[in-house]
Each structure stands twice: as C-alpha cells, then as structure tokens.
Amino acid sequence: MKDFAWLVLFLPLFSAVIIALFTRRDAQLSAQLSIGAVVASLFISGAIFIGLQGSLDLVKGLESTPFTWLRVGDLDVQFGLRLDPLSLLMILIVTGVGALIHIYSYGYMSGDPGFSRYFAGLSLFTFAMLGIVLANNFVMMFVFWELVGFSSYLLVGFWYERPAAADAAKKAFLTNRLGDFGFLLGIILLWATLGSVRFDQLQGMILKNPGVLGIWSSVGGLLIFCGAMGKSAQFPLHVWLPDAMEGPTPVSALIHAATMVAAGVYMLCRVFFLYAATPAWPPAFSFLQGINALQVIAWIGGGTALLAAVIAIQQNDIKRILAYSTLSQLGYMVMAVGLNGPSPAMYHLVTHAFFKALLFLGAGSVISALHHEQDIWKMGGLRSKMPWTYRTFLMGTLALCGLPPFSGFFSKDAILAAASQHSVGLFVLAALVAMLTTFYMFRLVFVAFLGKTNSEATAHAHESPRVMITPLLILAVPSLLAGLWGIGAFLERNFNPQATSESPNLMEEMFAPFGHSPLAAVVGLGAVIFGFSFAYALYANAVKDPIPQRFPALARALRNRFYFDEIYEKLISLTHEAVARLADWFDRWIIAGFAIRGIPGSVELFGRALRLIQTGNLQTYAFVFVLGVAVVLYAVLHH
C-alpha cells in the first residue's frame, strides 16, 4: 500500500517527460496527459489516505521502501517517502487543488501557442511539490525544493516574450535562492552536529535529548526558517510574490494555493521538532539570549501579515490584491508556527489552499472575460454579467475573511486562539490583520463586482465557459465546508500523539471555536464586521478610490508598496558598485600591477644585474672559482 505513494509522486513527472519529449506538437494530447496524470495521482492519494486511515502507526509515520541515492563518506542519503497525517493530507490538497487548476487551465489557456509547454510545466511543478511533501529527509526535500523553484521559474516566465514576465521569473528565482542558501546551511549544520538528515532520526534524537544541538539550536532553527522565508515569501524576501503575478492566472492559483508558497509553511511543520530543542546561541550571538527561534519566526510572520494587508488596501490590480492577501495569510501561518501551533498553521494552509485557489481562478475568469483587463476600477457591475463567477468569488472572499460557517473562520480562529494564549501583541496584530483582510477583500468585491459598469470591455463581458466554471463550483464546496471536516483534529495527531482523533458531531464542530476560546472567536468575528463596515462605507457605489484624496502620502506609499523594490534596487546597485570598485582596484593593482607587471619585471631586473657578472673573461671566472674554493675550504676547516 505505502509503496503506491511512489506512483503518486512519479505520475506527474512521467507526464511532463512525455510531453516534453514526444507530444509537444499535439496540444490536446499533452493537456489530456497532464490532466490525466494529476487526476490519477489524486485518486491514488485518496486510496492511500483511506487505506492507511485505520493504521495505528500513522501517528509515527510510515516509510515506503527507500533506495540509496547518494553515499559519500559518512553521508548516506536514502530517498524514501514518509507517510503520516501531515503528508497524506498535503498530497490530497496538492493533487486535488492541482487537478482542478489543471482542468481550469484547459479552458483558460486554450489557443495559447505554448499550450503543451504550459502543461509540461504544470506537471513538473506538481511533481516537485509532491516530492517536498513526501520527502523523508532533508536532502531529498532540498532537491525537490529547488525543483519547485525551477519549475516556478518556467511558469512565472511562461510568457517570456514579455519583459515583465521574464524579469518576474528571474526575481522569484533569485529571491528564492537567497533563502535556499540559508536552508542549505541549516541542513549542513544539522548534519554536522547530529550526523543524520532523516526526519525520523533527527526527531528521535531531539525528543530524547533536547540539548543535543548544543549552542547551535537557535541558529540551526533560523537557518532552516530562511528556506521557508524564501519560498513562503516572508519579510524581507516577500518581494517576489506580487511580481510572480506576471505568470498565467492558473499558475498564480497553483503557486498561491497548493504549491510553492505552501512549501515553506509545510516544511516548517514537517521539521517542527527542531524547535523543541533547548534554545541556545553561540557566544557571538549571546546578546540574543532569552529570545528563541520560534519568537523570531512568530514576529516575522506577524509583521509580514500586517505589512502585506496594509499594502493590499491600495492595490488596484485584482491579482495583486490577491497576491498581497496570500502574503498576509502566509504571514498568519508562519506566525502560527512561531506560536507553537503547527497544526493551526497547517489547518489554515489547507483551508487557504481551497479558497485562495477559488479566488484566483475566479479572478482568472474575470480577466479572461475582460480580455486581460486587471484594473478593478475598470470592472464594476460584473455581478450580473458573470453570476457564477460572482457567487463563487464571494464565497471565497467570505472564507478568506473568516465568516462562520466558512472554512476560513475555523482555521483563522485556531490561529487567533494560539495567539491569545502566547502573546498579547501578536493577538492584537492578528485581529488587526483579520480586519484589514475583510476590508480590502470587500473593497475588491464592491468595486469589481457591484456598482456600475465602468468600461467598454466590462459591458461586453459574459460568463466563462463551463470548463472554467466547474472547478470554481467544486472549489467552493471545501471553501464552505472544510471547517467542519475535523481537519484540525486530524492534524493534531501528527504533532501530539495523545490527541484524540474522535471528531465531535457537526453542531459541536460548528460552535467549537466559541467553546474553547470565546475571546478569539468573538474578536475574529468583530474584526470581520468592522472590516466589512469600513469597506461598505468607503466603497459601496464608489467610482473613485476615496483614500488617495484624504491621505495622499499614505496612499502613495502603499501604492508603491512601501518602496521595498526601490530600496532593494538601490541597495543592490550600491553593493554592486562597491564590489565592482574593489574588483577594479584588485585587478589594476594586484593582478595587473603586481602579478602581471611586477613578477616579470623583477625577474628581468635580477637578470640585468646578473649579466654584469658574466664578463666572458677567463680570468674573472678563475678568480671567482678560486674564491669559491677558498670559501668552501674555510667552511670545511672551521666546521
């Protein structure tokens, strides 16, 4: 049973290879292959999920038969697949949401000259993400981690003839490399101190002796977090995510929901045992004593959530609003991990995968109906033109805002509850972000779907074809109901073996948030109401954005995304300049001056001096000869 997981992993790769090698010319066949592979993966994952449901050792995790991939000295890397509640749930999400996005793409991308290439990329992307999810060791995870980076490069830059898309792909790739570098250092550090890269062995060692990492525990934890910071786009590496909107919209949906950005949070949950190690710092960082890695992670997550939510308020591109909302929700998840709550984080990741995929696909439907118009102020009144898109989009919005009984409410509540237990500051911040989320999402809904028709293109808009609407309808179901499926309790089993997996009945489940942490539930709900009221007051029937008139400086800063790109650009060009100057100096003086001119020059000078001795006169030589004999004699006799 467990070895079927290899099939889940390799089917998408198989389809990517076949498309790339054989069927590139046949667009239809390529698309069918790719969709078929991911759907087959979905069904096999489902079968494994149901088949292993009863197994008791699910909590500890099951390993498929491994094979040796690399053996160098002490390093023995065996690739194997790890199956536990965490990875089983995640492969279902990746293949499930992935399959819907594949199907949707069939409609959205039809007629594109790169149709086959697109589906090969999607398959490769799915393969890479499944590899991260199923990896049983750090090295395997890192290999697939890089593959995700690479395939995102292919897809974000899919329309490579557009400079903006090519630049965005490069930016995403390079920013990720920055985080991956820290990740790699962290893996090496763990291997050097503990001598293993396998998750189960590492977990065993740390659980047995939390001090086993010694002074390196916090540094190791933060280095591993660097990887998540790149992939999950946390501050200060968040800049690539909004630009990645240059890719086709289904790709954005895939990146934002099931793959790529989910990888960072998933990885943090997978290696959460690392943060159970006794916090300690090496002497050079002793000023950080008292702060542990989790606190840093929580505040970076919280900061990102707030920053992105604030920026989202003044974005006008429908996809960018959604992109910043993803950033903000990712910050939420990372914050939850930092608040010692990997299962709320994963819970939110799962529900977020559903409704964010729904929102992006809805946005894609709007964009394709309006012939690639993305400015929300040029939309307006789409409600009557595209009723199904509107309804599903609204459901996604409500889920994202966290209105009960939508799924987002339950997962967000779990995070708010975790925050209320651990840190007042973060709780307030999380509530503020929840309010801002509702505000900017309803701004988007009011402006784009309600109100008056604002442009020629909007007037002629009509509903998207069935192949695009069906995935929206299917995704709307889990967006609404996923909160009632006991995902939270299921995940809890992964992190806390004592947790019961008995799920309460539906009504209990519905009101559970008010039972176990009423404060969080009420505050969460209040934030939604406040956010909605503000949005209603400002944007219901608005033709123009009122904020820039009232707060011009603030609006300008927000529209320019707090100038992060400009600051980074300046920083990079300054560093570049300094390095170039240094290299120039080195080249001019050390290489050209000393090495190229200096060495032969001094040899020549020496040669010139020696030439003076060579007179050609026999008697001079004889004299030197005698002198030499005298010196040797002297040395021998006086020894």
Place this chain on the structure above:
Amino acid sequence: MTVGLEHYLFVSIVLFSLGLLGVLLRRNLLIIYMSLELMLNAANLALVAFSRFNNLLDGQVLVFFVITVAAAEVSVGLALIVALYRKRRTSHVEDLTSMRL
C-alpha cells in the same frame, strides 16, 4: 739548520701562490698555461714532502699519477691553444670573450 716538513710546505705554498697569481693576472695563454703547471708541481712537492715525513708511499704514487695526467693535459691543452691561435690570430685572454652572450 735541519730542513723540516714546514719548509717544504712553505716552498710549496709560495710556488702555488705564484702559479695562481700567474693564472689570474697574466694575459698570454701560454704563460697562464705554464703557471698552471707550476701550481700542479707545487701540489706535487707538498705530496712528496708528506710522503717522506710520514714514511708512506701513497703520496709518491699519487704524484706519478699527477705527472702522467699533467703530461696528457699539456699535449691536449697546447693543441687547443695552437688551434685557437690559428683561428683567432691571438693568444691573449682579453680577446677571447666569445663565451659572453
């Protein structure tokens, strides 16, 4: 006055030094050559003196070898000098600096 080893050695040193000075200072190749022979003979004298005063024959045997080799060397050396003179029309060392680059 009895003549001891040191007297022989003193004569040998004087001969050797004269020969060396001749080699270093004279210009004519033939004279240099003769000075060289003088140095060889100074060495021979020292060897014979040591042999006599140590009551060993080894030194005298060596002298025979030196004389034999010197004879051979003179024949080769003189032949070279004659050949050189024929080619360059000179036997002065200052004019023979073609070894210099």
